[in-house]
Amino acid sequence: MPFDPATFALILGISVVAGFVGSLLGLGGGVIVVPVLAGGLGFDIRRVIGASLVSVIATSSGAAAAYVRDRLTNLRIAMFLELATTSGALVGAYVSSLLPVRVLFLLFSALLLYSAYGMFQRRHLETGARVPDSPWARRLRLEGSYYDEAMGRTIPYRAGRLAPGFAIMMGAGGLSGVVGIGSGLFKVLGMDMVMGLPIKVSTATSNFMIGVTAAAGAGVHLARGNVDPMLAAPVALGVLLGAWAGSRVLPRLRGRAIRAAFVPLLLYMAGEMFWRGIAGS
Amino acid sequence: MSGGGARVTGAELAGRSEAAQRRARPADDRLEVVISRILQTGVLVAAAILLLGVAAWIGRGDAGYPPPGYPTRAGEVLAGLREGRPAAVLQAGLLVLLMTPVVRVAASAVVFWVQGDRLFTALTLAVLGLLALGLSLGGAGA
Numbered sequence: 001m002p003f004d005p006a007t008f009a010l011i012l013g014i015s016v017v018a019g020f021v022g023s024l025l026g027l028g029g030g031v032i033v034v035p036v037l038a039g040g041l042g043f044d045i046r047r048v049i050g051a052s053l054v055s056v057i058a059t060s061s062g063a064a065a066a067y068v069r070d071r072l073t074n075l076r077i078a079m080f081l082e083l084a085t086t087s088g089a090l091v092g093a094y095v096s097s098l099l100p101v102r103v104l105f106l107l108f109s110a111l112l113l114y115s116a117y118g119m120f121q122r123r124h125l126e127t128g129a130r131v132p133d134s135p136w137a138r139r140l141r142l143e144g145s146y147y148d149e150a151m152g153r154t155i156p157y158r159a160g161r162l163a164p165g166f167a168i169m170m171g172a173g174g175l176s177g178v179v180g181i182g183s184g185l186f187k188v189l190g191m192d193m194v195m196g197l198p199i200k201v202s203t204a205t206s207n208f209m210i211g212v213t214a215a216a217g218a219g220v221h222l223a224r225g226n227v228d229p230m231l232a233a234p235v236a237l238g239v240l241l242g243a244w245a246g247s248r249v250l251p252r253l254r255g256r257a258i259r260a261a262f263v264p265l266l267l268y269m270a271g272e273m274f275w276r277g278i279a280g281s
Numbered sequence: 282m283s284g285g286g287a288r289v290t291g292a293e294l295a296g297r298s299e300a301a302q303r304r305a306r307p308a309d310d311r312l313e314v315v316i317s318r319i320l321q322t323g324v325l326v327a328a329a330i331l332l333l334g335v336a337a338w339i340g341r342g343d344a345g346y347p348p349p350g351y352p353t354r355a356g357e358v359l360a361g362l363r364e365g366r367p368a369a370v371l372q373a374g375l376l377v378l379l380m381t382p383v384v385r386v387a388a389s390a391v392v393f394w395v396q397g398d399r400l401f402t403a404l405t406l407a408v409l410g411l412l413a414l415g416l417s418l419g420g421a422g423a
Binding site: 001002003008054057058060061062064065066068069071075076079080082083086140208211212214215216217218219220222223224225227228229230232233234236237240 | 313314316317318320321323324327328331332334335338339342343344346348351353354368371372374375376378379380381382383385386389392393400401404405407408411412414415416417
């Protein structure tokens, strides 16, 4: 394939934006990369999926160093929930054969709409919501603290509502495994809305988790030839740069601003999923 | 300051000034800094290989495989690297990048082990096992 500077630069630019936004919100950037590459530039969907997978891992790895250093990533919570999402993906593969894909899309849409409402309700909240104290979280030490640069103080936190949180992560893992997107979104929503963690901890921990989830599928995508290096390389370079920049900005942002950014995104995604459910594509 | 912050002040947090808290890094925290360095190195190596591949791609004018071709298996990538095909160099960089989360999980297992946390070591190894399963399925051409 000949080198085309214009296309390369365009993909690179879009990917910088995707990495930046993705690293701030704990998402993979697929939300931005996929529609532009598949819809706007007309790349074959299989290769776009491969590029999206690369984008997720690049977002995760590009922001990782800063989030670990700033103590925003909670390793324990990440591993505990990673067990839920991976097992959910296995269950989801089974359940999806029982439900039509259109129904799943509509379910997804309703869930996102409800989440948008929840985020909007908590738009003035700077840290985590109050959750009942969980003896299990105490026992498993699903807790931590980080220094919030925007607030100028240390924020201690502990996860709450483990059982519903775990169940939602399983469901989200299954659903997003079938629908193919939104794994990061549900990880953030579960940690923020159900388990009452500070939003920055939720996005940074989700940032770690999405990389692990995506890596699990990487082998299959590589072998199927979905990873086209001429498309995935500019995506990877751009996203790495964007995610690194985003990870420098997040500590200084207000939690309120991050939550506010989620509301339009969730509404957009809910609409997108609803449309897919209706159109059945 | 808005209300509603989780009111958990563990014993280890009580009676310490903010500054002292930021300075005090327990052993496992230092380990996390080590992990952060490892990750940074992995990402930089991947980016360097990718940039090298892009330079070769620009230099040659094409990626070195008949359309719509590119190597997908480790063996093909290695062969392509020996022949200096740009697409193989790009794919090698992507492979290094795709391996960083796996390295990160493995490093987390080490952290939990050093902390003497058997439960979380086992949990992390289970996740690592699932990762290995996913990667080997792909490698076998599933």
